[in-house]
Amino acid sequence: MIIRNLNINQTYTNAQIVESFQCGNMGGMRRSRKTNSLVLISKHNSCYNDNWKDGILNYTGMGKNGDQSIDFAQNKTLADSDKNGVEIYLFESFEANAYLYRGRVKLAGDPFYDWECGDDHCKRRVVKFPLKIC
Numbered sequence: 001m002i003i004r005n006l007n008i009n010q011t012y013t014n015a016q017i018v019e020s021f022q023c024g025n026m027g028g029m030r031r032s033r034k035t036n037s038l039v040l041i042s043k044h045n046s047c048y049n050d051n052w053k054d055g056i057l058n059y060t061g062m063g064k065n066g067d068q069s070i071d072f073a074q075n076k077t078l079a080d081s082d083k084n085g086v087e088i089y090l091f092e093s094f095e096a097n098a099y100l101y102r103g104r105v106k107l108a109g110d111p112f113y114d115w116e117c118g119d120d121h122c123k124r125r126v127v128k129f130p131l132k133i134c
Contacts, residue, residue: 003035003089008103017091017099029062029074031086038077038086040105040131043093047119056108057090061127064119068127070111075127079111090131108132 004020006012014025021039023030028048030039040059042050048060061068061075070079081088088106091099108130118124 003037006101008101011098011100012091013097014099021089027062028060029078031074031077036086038074038081038088040078040088040090041093041099042090045094047117049116055132057105057131058114059090059129059131060116061111061129063126065122065124066118067125070127075111078107078129079127082107088131090133102133104134105131106134 006020017023017039018025021030021032021037022034023032023037023039028041028043032039042057042059044050047064050057050059061070062073068075070076077084077086078088087104090102090105092102093099111127111129113125114128115123116126
């Protein structure tokens with residue numbers, strides 16, 4: 001299956017993302033085996049503290065509450081993306097059902113741990129993935 005052409009810096013709906021990548025419709029890390037891709041959604045109005053610095057997005061891993069693990073679910077897929085052949089795509093969201101397409105991304109360095117509050121407002125250890133646009 002080929003992912004349809006998407007335009008960088010164009011806004012898409014959740015339904016369009018699901019259709020294009022043949023992935024699930026929920027969550028910030030959406031794996032599709034049909035398109036061998038991992039769609040990342042950086043929601044800037046959520047408990048995740050994703051931030052850009054010097055062209056690198058420090059993207060927060062999977063899991064809203066409790067400590068995160070680099071070996072958990074799609075965190076592992078993203079951590080191993082340099083060697084597992086999965087293509088990584090990034091969307092940013094600043095409002096409901098509007099996803100700005102940033103394009104393909106790749107790891108810009110080793111993932112690291114940081115401390116943030118979860119959805120439950122409790123401090124927890126999170127995985128941060130430094131990403132850069134390809």
